[in-house]
Amino acid sequence: MRPLNPTTQVRPRQLARPQTRPESGQAPASPAVKRLASRRARRHRNEGLRGFSVRASVILRYVCYWMFIVTAGSITHYCFKSVPEASSGGVWLMASCAFQLLVAVAGTLFAAHRRDEILEQLRAYVFGYTVIPGLGVALFMWVARNMVSSGSDDLFIRTAVAALPWIYFIPVLVPSIIFLRLVAGFRTIDRVGLDDEEILQIYTRNDGLQR
Amino acid sequence: MDVISDGLISLFNGFYLVLRTAVSPVAMFLIISAGSLAWLARLEVASLDRKASKPEVGRH
Numbered sequence: 001m002r003p004l005n006p007t008t009q010v011r012p013r014q015l016a017r018p019q020t021r022p023e024s025g026q027a028p029a030s031p032a033v034k035r036l037a038s039r040r041a042r043r044h045r046n047e048g049l050r051g052f053s054v055r056a057s058v059i060l061r062y063v064c065y066w067m068f069i070v071t072a073g074s075i076t077h078y079c080f081k082s083v084p085e086a087s088s089g090g091v092w093l094m095a096s097c098a099f100q101l102l103v104a105v106a107g108t109l110f111a112a113h114r115r116d117e118i119l120e121q122l123r124a125y126v127f128g129y130t131v132i133p134g135l136g137v138a139l140f141m142w143v144a145r146n147m148v149s150s151g152s153d154d155l156f157i158r159t160a161v162a163a164l165p166w167i168y169f170i171p172v173l174v175p176s177i178i179f180l181r182l183v184a185g186f187r188t189i190d191r192v193g194l195d196d197e198e199i200l201q202i203y204t205r206n207d208g209l210q211r
Numbered sequence: 212m213d214v215i216s217d218g219l220i221s222l223f224n225g226f227y228l229v230l231r232t233a234v235s236p237v238a239m240f241l242i243i244s245a246g247s248l249a250w251l252a253r254l255e256v257a258s259l260d261r262k263a264s265k266p267e268v269g270r271h
Contacts, residue, residue, distance in 0.1 A: 051259075062251065
């Protein structure tokens with residue numbers, strides 16, 4: 001670290017830096033702006049341009065998540081539009097996704113030590129168990145209904161047309177409930193239900209397991 | 212006066228339309244999804260910031 005200048009008590013780099021002068025008409029920076037600027041400067045110093053591109057890619061990824069959910073909901077809504085049992089299937093899909101995202105946000109607040117795991121599980125539940133299976137069922141339903149309306153009397157297709165609107169609610173509704181239970185359990189998952197005596201017995205290997 | 216009142220009525224109709232659209236379930240789900248994803252993206256960026264600040268500590 002460079003020594004302080006004995007006359008000014010500041011480091012040489014600070015002397016060379018141009019100072020902002022409030023009397024020149026420029027408003028003094030607020031603490032939030034200063035914090036943001038120092039964070040940006042630190043990021044640039046540590047990571048260079050790659051730091052900005054990494055963060056931009058994260059934000060872009062989340063924008064793509066949202067667009068994918070909206071697109072899947074729209075396609076599902078179109079496919080189920082003429083099915084009386086599930087005429088608002090796309091709205092159900094989007095409601096389920098919104099519910100899971102809200103649960104994840106609450107989970108990051110109440111179980112902050114499990115944030116990364118909640119994010120991973122959220123991706124698996126929203127895209128792996130809800131959106132893509134729901135979209136697949138909706139597309140299959142659309143094809144099957146078109147086949148029936150074009151005169152097909154295949155037994156499997158007729159059964160699928162009758163059953164798929166109800167099957168659709170399994171990937172759309174059930175993962176929401178399971179995800180809620182999962183995130184609620186993160187708060188207490190690390191707690192030990194044993195009493196002191198049992199813990200000490202296990203810790204001191206007097207539990208009888210070694211025999 | 213008629214022009215002003217017609218303009219005001221059109222303006223209020225526009226506000227009413229925006230309000231009705233905003234409180235519709237689909238719009239609410241869209242807004243909730245976008246807000247939640249924005250919050251989660253902010254968390255992930257903050258996590259990156261935390262990891263990136265480690266080399267500076269290790270250098271000293």
